[in-house]
Amino acid sequence: MNLEEKQLKSEYLYKGKxxxxxxxxxxxxxxxxxxxxxxxxxxxxxVAALTDKNEVLMVKQFRYPxxxxxxxxxxxxxxxxxxxxxxxxxxxxxxETGATxxxxxxxxxxYPSPGYVGEIIWMYGATDLSFGDTCPDEDxxxxxxxxxxxTLVEKIMSGEIKDAKTQTAVLKLKYLRDKGEI
Amino acid sequence: MNLEEKQLKSEYLYKGKxxxxxxxxxxxxxxxxxxxxxxxxxxxxxVAALTDKNEVLMVKQFRYPxxxxxxxxxxxxxxxxxxxxxxxxxxxxxxETGATxxxxxxxxxxYPSPGYVGEIIWMYGATDLSFGDTCPDEDxxxxxxxxxxxTLVEKIMSGEIKDAKTQTAVLKLKYLRDKGEI
Numbered sequence: 001m002n003l004e005e006k007q008l009k010s011e012y013l014y015k016g017k018x019x020x021x022x023x024x025x026x027x028x029x030x031x032x033x034x035x036x037x038x039x040x041x042x043x044x045x046x047v048a049a050l051t052d053k054n055e056v057l058m059v060k061q062f063r064y065p066x067x068x069x070x071x072x073x074x075x076x077x078x079x080x081x082x083x084x085x086x087x088x089x090x091x092x093x094x095x096e097t098g099a100t101x102x103x104x105x106x107x108x109x110x111y112p113s114p115g116y117v118g119e120i121i122w123m124y125g126a127t128d129l130s131f132g133d134t135c136p137d138e139d140x141x142x143x144x145x146x147x148x149x150x151t152l153v154e155k156i157m158s159g160e161i162k163d164a165k166t167q168t169a170v171l172k173l174k175y176l177r178d179k180g181e182i
Numbered sequence: 183m184n185l186e187e188k189q190l191k192s193e194y195l196y197k198g199k200x201x202x203x204x205x206x207x208x209x210x211x212x213x214x215x216x217x218x219x220x221x222x223x224x225x226x227x228x229v230a231a232l233t234d235k236n237e238v239l240m241v242k243q244f245r246y247p248x249x250x251x252x253x254x255x256x257x258x259x260x261x262x263x264x265x266x267x268x269x270x271x272x273x274x275x276x277x278e279t280g281a282t283x284x285x286x287x288x289x290x291x292x293y294p295s296p297g298y299v300g301e302i303i304w305m306y307g308a309t310d311l312s313f314g315d316t317c318p319d320e321d322x323x324x325x326x327x328x329x330x331x332x333t334l335v336e337k338i339m340s341g342e343i344k345d346a347k348t349q350t351a352v353l354k355l356k357y358l359r360d361k362g363e364i
Binding site: 001003004005013014016017018019021023024026028029030032034035036037038039040041044060061062063064065066069070072077106107108109110111112113114115116117118119120121139141142143153156157158159161162163164165167168171172175176 | 183185186187195196198199200201203205206208210211212214216217218219220221222223226242243244245246247248251252254259288289290291292293294295296297298299300301303321323324325335338339340341343344345346347349350353354357358
């Protein structure tokens with residue numbers, strides 16, 4: 001079956017600080033049309049970093065859309081849409097946790113909510129860490145915590161950890177660790 | 183450390199079909215203010231459904247923001263923001279795959295991209311399936327596939343599966359299956 005939709009019209013409703021909002025008209029496979037709302041974002045990265053004591057570096061952060069403090073792995077958005085994701089990951093890990101990793105590996109892309117969001121999150125794992133000072137963005141307030149991998153997986157399975165990239169990247173880290181690949 | 187941000191001003195820039203866009207001014211913990219862009223969404227559900235042959239029900243769907251056909255578990259948004267997530271999950275599973283499950287269990291909430299999106303995705307697992315007809319929404323075109331759980335986990339680990347809810351819910355299903363809990 002042909003599933004493709006074609007852009008017929010496109011209109012920017014908002015061009016903002018972090019996101020843009022577009023409203024398009026799309027041609028569907030059956031010849032009818034539909035409205036498609038699209039949130040554009042420059043893309044982001046996250047890093048699931050494992051210490052030599054098998055702990056994962058986590059940041060506790062207030063997330064405004066949920067009015068809630070949640071636990072996440074270090075992450076951030078790209079400065080511009082051509083920034084190299086790996087370089088962005090190295091920077092965000094350092095800024096938020098003070099850590100530098102000798103060993104960084106790709107854990108795949110994440111599409112947060114593909115019905116209406118165009119953001120890509122590049123996920124990385126990291127081991128062989130050394131620590132220096134943190135330097136978060138000026139409008140960013142966070143606490144750093146180290147949580148044992150097994151405890152964190154339990155928190156993910158129990159529903160305590162809600163962030164999508166954190167659940168995915170940490171479960172991948174656990175899978176690789178169980179297989180002896182990291 | 184106090185991490186909380188307080189809403190000072192709030193303005194709707196767009197009230198749409200699926201999403202709303204708000205631009206707020208927030209008071210930060212250090213007394214300064216920052217702009218917060220928030221995408222509101224009624225919330226959604228997804229269902230990782232396992233057949234008695236250990237296959238996961240998947241749908242292949244064109245996702246307009248990425249101009250790409252991707253593989254996902256069945257999912258959908260709530261009809262309104264008070265709809266019971268479990269009932270929504272039962273409906274979406276039936277509509278998209280024709281399946282009805284005797285055993286449904288909660289796999290936790292997912293926050294897709296908590297910096298600017300307020301959507302909650304309730305994740306469910308399902309077993310003991312029986313099959314009838316599908317009835318997708320009129321502007322929804324999709325192909326249903328069954329993929330063995332182990333093959334799907336490999337596709338997730340290799341980066342082939344990009345959807346956030348699918349990666350998370352299937353890795354949780356795999357964890358529970360390996361533990362003998364489902």
